[in-house]
Amino acid sequence: MPKSVIQEAEEIQLAMELIKLGARLQFLEAETSLSRDRLIKLYKEIKGISPPKGLLPFSTDWFMTWNANIHSSMFYNIYRFMVTHGECEQIVAVMKSYRLYLEQVERYEGEVILDFTRARTLVRFFDSEMLQLTPCSQCQGKFVTHAHDPQIGFTCALCRPPSRAGKTRKVADKVKNERVIAPNNAEKNDNFTVVSKPELDLA
Incomplete structure (x- = not known):
């Protein structure tokens, strides 16, 4: 089922707020249904750089x-x-x-x-x-x-x-x-x- 315009706008807004707080690309993919390419473009537009690579923290x-x-x-x-x-x-x-x-x-x-x-x-x-x-x-x-x-x-x-x-x-x-x-x-x-x-x- 295709997403509504409102739902897509809400996900973009959520992704923007997460990026501003410093969220990694992996979290953006987990919290939204936006495509990876779109998230990368959004990240570059907000931060001015490509999203960092590497593994997420895994040790307590x-x-x-x-x-x-x-x-x-x-x-x-x-x-x-x-x-x-x-x-x-x-x-x-x-x-x-x-x-x-x-x-x-x-x-x-x-x-x-x-x-x-x-x-x-x-x-x-x-x-x-x-x-x-x-x-x-x-x-x-x-x-x-x-x-x-x-x-x-x-x-x-x-x-x-x-x-x-x-x-x-x-x-x-x-x-x-x-x-x-x-x-x-x-x-x-x-x-x-x-x-x-x-x-x-x-x-």
Whole structure:
């Protein structure tokens, strides 16, 4: 059955928004029914370059490193809230959540650690039950961990940062005690609070 003009226009608009957020060609093909040639032309028109080649991220280990875990946890908590209360399709929830994540990073003048490709991959890893959110025993924020990792006594990367953390003071000087948005009793009310961690840099 041929697509309607409206449906085709909606898919083009979706593809445009995904490209602007940094989506790879593989994701564009998965989320729309537009032809590969058309997506490539659209990508070149928006970005001015050909879409990058190469495999998509496939390992969960990247999300476990200190800085990546903080940013990934922030994004996924926002995503959970959006899915619960946003009343929108999954891809739209991912896009809205990623924009909010970018706003948070920009607010603290930090570095964007989590690109859109990894953000979308993170959601897929959760859907495949390869990852889970584990509450920190100290701050009660929920952080990305491997599925089936022990939850009792877990301490997050914010409460127990590695020795190299905090060497860059740019963000610490800007935000002092405010560090990362995390859910407060998310299973009960899905409200968000700011976890306070002195002298810690998100960049």
